[in-house]
């Protein structure tokens with residue numbers, strides 16, 4: 604079966620180091636730092652979020668193998684930029700925290 608062709612994103616929705624909040628899936632509600640953005644797959648990797656365990660066999664003398672925890676990519680539609688002032692993920696982070704419209708009352 605051929606994998607459906609997806610158009611790579613023309614612009615990165617997030618930058619490395621950005622704070623984002625996950626809005627769907629297992630890690631819903633969690634906030635973390637963007638480590639990588641994959642424009643071709645429309646995914647981001649967020650530090651310590653959506654982790655999966657990989658069982659690896661020792662392949663060389665220096666490779667002990669064992670269980671490795673790593674972050675799985677999350678689709679960009681499932682994360683939002685995190686606004687400190689609102690303390691939640693928002694479509695657009697408020698430029699001036701004082702004029703934050705998304706703030707909880």
Ligand SMILES: [Zn+2]
Nearest residue numbers: 686689697703
């Ligand atoms: Zn805000």
